[in-house]
Amino acid sequence: MKLHQLSTLAAIADTGSLRAAARSLGVSPAAVTKAVRELEADVRAPLVNRGTNGITFTEYGRALVVHARLVLGQLARAESELDAMRGAAAGKLSIGVTPWVALTFLPETVQRFRRRMPDVQLEFFEGLLAVVQPRLRDGTLDFSIGRPPPASPQGEFQHVPLFSTHAAVVARRGHPLADCRSILELEDAEWVLNWDPASRESMADNLFRRRGMKVPHTIHLAHSSTILMSLLSHTDMLSICPWPLVELTMAKENLCALPLRETVDETIVSVTSRRDAPPGPAGTCFLDCLREVIDEGARSKDPEQRRLFHSIELLL
Known part of the structure; x- marks a missing residue:
């Protein structure tokens, strides 16, 4: 396997087509096709499927793209580190x-x-x-x-x-639960959180179960801070936010932190x-x-x- 072949494979994955890969690399489409065919011959396996809907990768191709990107990324990091040592x-x-x-x-x-x-x-x-x-x-x-x-x-x-930081339960100003003093009073509330689904169970244990609280029945997920803040400002949903974000956005987003006795979460x-x-x-x-x-x-x-x-x- 040669470096230009791996670069070609990664470019196809990044751009989605042979022609676009050729443009990004500054070579001809024929050169891209040749590099792929040579690489397929080197690894003795088909790497791409050419169809009416464009290029797709075989299982061999998908596996090799991961390694190609690792090789190219490691070389780029090596060049950057040497440049830094030279003061450039x-x-x-x-x-x-x-x-x-x-x-x-x-x-x-x-x-x-x-x-x-x-x-x-x-x-x-x-x-x-x-x-x-x-x-x-x-x-x-x-x-x-x-x-x-x-x-x-x-x-x-x-x-x-x-670093570590603590979090607060956040709601809109005037929320019916805004004066609650214990997280146990929030059991029936509707929540919107920016949990990653893969971390749901560990987060649920940390935030709710270990305090003797059942996991709320309705927990919506927001994978965007903009969406999260909008929902908090205009609905009766609750959320859990790190204190630095609370301090930054409370006044601007018309939010408040509930005065809970418990430490909500350490991040x-x-x-x-x-x-x-x-x-x-x-x-x-x-x-x-x-x-x-x-x-x-x-x-x-x-x-x-x-x-x-x-x-x-x-x-x-």
């Missing part, structure tokens, strides 16, 4: 970020990072498990920042705790990466910037800044 940091850093971190700490972190590594292109993905896990696996994502996914049986990912935000591909120099710089933003925010003389960071505890 460039390249691209791809990061998955959980939505509430994106709304709170990300802008200042990016500005700080850009001052230090202005030639590095940043690419962000919303850090939902269904989005980040396949990209971490195939090497198109350097790392993600958020609640760590459930342990995989292969132990393919490593999770480095970054550990971790940096998740492939076990064999920890963050390189650019990734380490980005994470350093994030830690600085949180640390300085917690010690700020601005009371609004301190309120945003009051529930954050750095773990590294």
Whole structure:
């Protein structure tokens, strides 16, 4: 297998057709077809199906695309690391970020990072498990920042705790349950949460069952912070949000945090990466910037800044 063949296969997967792959690579469609045929001969298996509806991958092709992306991603990281050692940091850093971190700490972190590594292109993905896990696996994502996914049986990912924070139960102002003092009073409420379905049982245990509360009958899922905030503002649904997001959005979204006696949830935000591909120099710089933003925010003389960071505890 040759590098240009793997690049061709990955380009077909990314663009969806031979012609589009040829355009992205700057070669002719004939060159793309030749590379695929040579690769099929090398691996002694069909990789793509050519039909009236375009190109689809065989099971061999789908498996090889994952490895092709890993090889290409690892080479790109190696080039970036060598550039950084030469003092010419460039390249691209791809990061998955959980939505509430994106709304709170990300802008200042990016500005700080850009001052230090202005030639590095940043690419962000919303850090939902269904989005980040396949990209971490195939090497198109350097790392993600958020609640760590459930342990995989292969132990393919490593999770480095970054900080912890607490959460609050949130409702619209004037909600009939806005003055409740115990989470047990919320048993019959309607909820909308941004749980990942894969984490549902562990989250239900952590939030409800261990407090002697039955899991609410109606729990809607919102895979978007915009949708979540809209539903909270205009319905009688409840949700659970990290305190930094609560502080940032309460006034703007006409929301309130219920004055519960119980600590609702402690969230550990971790940096998740492939076990064999920890963050390189650019990734380490980005994470350093994030830690600085949180640390300085917690010690700020601005009371609004301190309120945003009051529930954050750095773990590294």
